[in-house]
Amino acid sequence: MTGxxxxxxxxxxxxxxxxxxxxxxxxxxxxxxxxxxxxxxxHYNLLSPGKTxxxxxxxxxxxxxxxxLWIAMGNTLFxxxxxxxxxxxxxxxxxxxxxxxxxxxxxCRLLIIAxxxxxxxVSALIWKNxxxxxxxxxxxxxxRSLGFGTIEFFSRMPMxxxxxxxxxxxxxxxxxxxxxxxxxxxxxxxxxxxxDGGGPIAxxxxxxxxxxxRPMAVVAMIEMIFFLSLFAEIYVATGGGPGLASTNLAYLIxxxxxxxxxxxxxxxxxxxxxxxxxxxxxxxxxVVGRNLExxx
Amino acid sequence: xRRIGQVRWELAIVVWAVALGMFFPILxxxxxxxxxxxxxxxxxxxxxxxxxxxxYHAVLExxxxxxxxxxxxxVSLGSTLLALALAIPAAYSMAFFPTxxxxxxxLWMLSTRMLPAVGVLVPIxxxxxxxxxxxxxxxxxxIDSISVLPIVVWMLFSFFREVPAxxxxxxxxxxxxxxxEMVHVLLPLCTPGIAATALLSIILCWNEAFWSLNLTTVKAxxxxxxxxxxxSPEGLFxxxxxxxxxxxxxxxxxxxxxxxxxxxxxxxxxxxx
Numbered sequence: 001m002t003g004x005x006x007x008x009x010x011x012x013x014x015x016x017x018x019x020x021x022x023x024x025x026x027x028x029x030x031x032x033x034x035x036x037x038x039x040x041x042x043h044y045n046l047l048s049p050g051k052t053x054x055x056x057x058x059x060x061x062x063x064x065x066x067x068x069l070w071i072a073m074g075n076t077l078f079x080x081x082x083x084x085x086x087x088x089x090x091x092x093x094x095x096x097x098x099x100x101x102x103x104x105x106x107x108c109r110l111l112i113i114a115x116x117x118x119x120x121x122v123s124a125l126i127w128k129n130x131x132x133x134x135x136x137x138x139x140x141x142x143x144r145s146l147g148f149g150t151i152e153f154f155s156r157m158p159m160x161x162x163x164x165x166x167x168x169x170x171x172x173x174x175x176x177x178x179x180x181x182x183x184x185x186x187x188x189x190x191x192x193x194x195x196d197g198g199g200p201i202a203x204x205x206x207x208x209x210x211x212x213x214r215p216m217a218v219v220a221m222i223e224m225i226f227f228l229s230l231f232a233e234i235y236v237a238t239g240g241g242p243g244l245a246s247t248n249l250a251y252l253i254x255x256x257x258x259x260x261x262x263x264x265x266x267x268x269x270x271x272x273x274x275x276x277x278x279x280x281x282x283x284x285x286x287v288v289g290r291n292l293e294x295x296x
Numbered sequence: 297x298r299r300i301g302q303v304r305w306e307l308a309i310v311v312w313a314v315a316l317g318m319f320f321p322i323l324x325x326x327x328x329x330x331x332x333x334x335x336x337x338x339x340x341x342x343x344x345x346x347x348x349x350x351x352y353h354a355v356l357e358x359x360x361x362x363x364x365x366x367x368x369x370x371v372s373l374g375s376t377l378l379a380l381a382l383a384i385p386a387a388y389s390m391a392f393f394p395t396x397x398x399x400x401x402x403l404w405m406l407s408t409r410m411l412p413a414v415g416v417l418v419p420i421x422x423x424x425x426x427x428x429x430x431x432x433x434x435x436x437x438x439i440d441s442i443s444v445l446p447i448v449v450w451m452l453f454s455f456f457r458e459v460p461a462x463x464x465x466x467x468x469x470x471x472x473x474x475x476x477e478m479v480h481v482l483l484p485l486c487t488p489g490i491a492a493t494a495l496l497s498i499i500l501c502w503n504e505a506f507w508s509l510n511l512t513t514v515k516a517x518x519x520x521x522x523x524x525x526x527x528s529p530e531g532l533f534x535x536x537x538x539x540x541x542x543x544x545x546x547x548x549x550x551x552x553x554x555x556x557x558x559x560x561x562x563x564x565x566x567x568x569x
Contacts, residue, residue: 017385017474021449022401024382025408028442033411035419094314102308108315110553114322117552119503121524122541126321129526129534130328136337136534138324145340168321176556177564218564229412232505236524250414250506257418258510270415281410285403 036274039267046261059268069269071244072252075159076276079166079248080227084220086167091174091219092212096204098175099182109179116172124236127165128154158238158246165233170226174219181215182208214290224280229273249273322545329538336535351539361540364522368544370433371508371518372501375440376494382441383448384490388478390449391456392464402453405446413443413506424511433516436508440501448497451562455489456482492558495551499559502548519544 040060043053063069098109115123131138132153140150153161185208193203229250234240240247240255247255253273257266316323328336330347355361390398420439421430429435459482467481483490505520512521523544526537552559 017389018401021382021386021405021445024442025405025445029408029411032416032419032423035422036416039418094318097307097311097314100304100307100311102304102311104308104312108311110556111315111319113552113556114319114549117499117503117549118322118545119520119523119548120505121509121520122325122545123321125523125526125537125541126325129537130324131321136339138341141339141341168318172318173563176560180557180560215564222563225410225412229414229506231414232509232520232524235505235509250412253414253417254510257421263418263422266418270412270418273412274415277410277412277415281407285407 033274036267036270039263040271042264042267044263044267046263059264060271063265063268063272068244068247068252069272072247072249075244075246076228076248076250078159079163079230080224082163083166083170083227084223086163087170087174087223088216088220090167090171091178092216094171094175095178095182096208098179109175113172113176115169116176118169120169120232121236123169124165124233127161127168128237132161154238155242158242162230162233162237162246165237166227166230169233170223173223174216177215177219178212181212185211221280221283225277228277228280249276322549325538326542328534329542331535331538333533333535336538351535352543354536355540355543361522361543364517364519365543367433367436367512367516368502368518368520371436371440371516372498374433374437375444375501376497378437378441379445379448379497380490380494383445383452384483385478387449387452387456388482391453391459392461402450405449409443409446417510420507421510429511431512431514431516435511436516436518439507439511440504443504443507444497444500447500447562448493451493451496451559452486452490454561455486455493459485489558492555493562495555496559496562499548499552 041054041056043058094112098105098112118126129137132140132151134140134150134152139153143149143151189207190203193207198206230248231250231254234246234248234251235254238246240251249269250273253266253269256262256269260266329351330349331342331345332348332350335342335345390402424430424435427435429438463485464477464481467477472480502518503520504518505524508516508518508521509524512518523537523541526533526540
C-alpha cells in the first residue's frame with residue numbers, strides 16, 4: 001500500500017498514542033502480580049502488622065495440605081464444568097430456535113438475552129429470596145402444591161443452586177454470541193443442503209455445528225475466565241456455606257484475606273488461581289489469535 | 297425460503313414459552329415491586345393484587361439509595377470515559393498503522409483480562425488502603441477502567457479497521473495532523489461504534505460486583521453493593537428489595553437491549569462480527 005510514504009511522518013507518533021494503554025495495563029499486571037508472589041512467600045497477617053517474616057513454601061504447604069483448598073478447587077471445577085455445559089447446550093438450542101422465522105421473534109430474543117444484563121447481586125437475590133426460599137419462595141409453593149414437599153435449595157444442594165443461577169445469567173451470553181454466528185451462515189449453503197434432502201438434524205450436524213465451533217470455543221473460554229473467579233453470586237446467595245459446601249477458590253481467598261486477614265495464605269491461593277486461569281488463557285489465545293492472522 | 301406465508305405456530309409457542317421462562321425471574325421481581333410487603337411473601341403467591349407505588353416512594357425517599365445510585369452513575373461513566381480516553385488513541389494507532397508487533401500487543405492486552413481479579417485482590421486491597429483509595433469513587437473508577445480497557449480497545453479496533461484508510465489519507469493530504477485526523481475525521485465516522493463500545497463498558501462497570509464489594513463499604517458503594525446488603529434472610533422486605541432492584545437494573549437492561557447487536561464484537565473479542 002502507500003505505507004512507506006504515508007506512515008513515515010507518523011511513525012514517531014505511534015508510540016505516544018499507544019503508550020498510555022500499554023503502560024496502564026502493564027502496571028496493572030506487573031505490580032499486583034509481583035506483590036502477590038512476594039506476599040505468598042511471607043508470613044503476613046494484617047492483625048499483627050510489622051511482624052512479617054520469610055515463609056518460603058510454607059503458605060503453599062499449608063494450603064495444599066488443608067482440606068479447604070481441595071474442596072474449593074473441586075467446587076470451582078464443578079461450577080465451571082457444569083455451567084459451561086448448560087450455557088453451551090441451551091445457548092445453542094435457543095439460538096437455533098431464534099434463528100427460525102415466527103411471529104414475535106425479535107421480542108423473544110430481547111426476553112431471552114435479558115438475564116445477562118442483570119447485575120449479579122440482583123440475580124442472586126431474586127433466585128435466593130423470591131424463587132428458592134424454602135418458606136415463601138415460588139418454587140416451594142409449586143412443589144408443595146404438587147405434593148413433593150419443599151426443596152431446601154441452599155442447605156441441601158448449595159452448589160447446584162449456584163449453578164442454576166449462574167447458568168440462567170450466562171446462557172443469554174452464549175445466545176448473544178452464537179445467534180449472530182448462526183445468522184452469518186451463508187443462506188445458499190443451507191438451501192443447497194435442503195435441496196440435497198438433508199433434514200434439520202443433518203443440517204445442524206454437518207453445516208451449522210461446524211460453523212458454530214469456533215464461536216462456541218470463544219464463549220467457553222470467556223465464560224471460564226469469569227467462572228474461575230465467580231464471587232458475587234456465592235457472596236450473596238450462600239456465603240460459601242453451609243460449611244465449605246459452596247466455597248470456590250475466589251471465595252476461599254476472599255475469606256482468608258478480608259475475613260481472616262492472612263495475607264500470606266490468601267496470596268498463595270491467589271497464585272494458584274492465576275496458574276489455573278493461565279492454563280485456560282493459553283487455549284483462548286490460540287483460538288482468538290487466529291482471527292488476527294490477516295495482520296501478519 | 298420455505299413455504300412463504302405459512303406461520304409456524306407450534307414453533308412460535310415453543311420459543312415464546314422459552315423466552316417467557318427465561319424472563320420470568322425478572323418479571324416476577326417487577327410484579328413484586330408493585331405489591332405490598334405482605335402480598336410479596338403471601339402463599340399462594342398473589343397473582344392478582346392491587347398495584348402500589350409505595351415501595352418506589354419508600355426507596356427513592358431513602359437518601360442512601362440515591363447516594364448508591366449516584367456512585368454507580370459516577371463509577372460507570374467515569375470508568376468508561378477514562379477507558380475511552382486511553383483506548384481511542386491506542387486503537388487508532390493499531391488499526392491504521394499496524395506494525396509487526398500489533399498482533400502481539402492486542403493479544404497481550406486480552407491476556408491481562410485473564411488475570412483473575414481474586415488473584416490480585418490482596419495487593420490491590422493493600423495498595424488502595426495505603427494510597428487512601430479504599431472506599432473512594434476514584435479508586436473504583438481506576439480499577440474498573442483498567443479492567444474494561446482491553447475489551448474497549450478490541451472493540452474500537454474492530455470498528456476502526458472498517459474505515460477505509462483512503463479516507464484518512466485524503467485528510468492527511470489536506471495537511472491535517474494525526475490528532476486532527478483522529479478527532480475530525482475518524483471519530484465522527486465511528487460515532488455509532490464508539491457509542492456501542494461506551495454502552496458495553498457502562499454495562500460492565502455498572503454490574504461489576506467483585507471490586508465494589510471488596511474495596512468499598514459505605515461512601516463509594518455502588519448499587520451492586522447496596523443490593524448485596526439485602527442478602528440477610530431476616531429482613532423480609534421483598535417488595536422494597538424488588539423496587540430497588542428494578543430501579544437498579546432497568547437503565548442497564550435498556551442499554552443492553554439497545555446495543556446488543558454491536559456489543560457482540562466486544563464480548564467475543566472480534567471472533568463474531
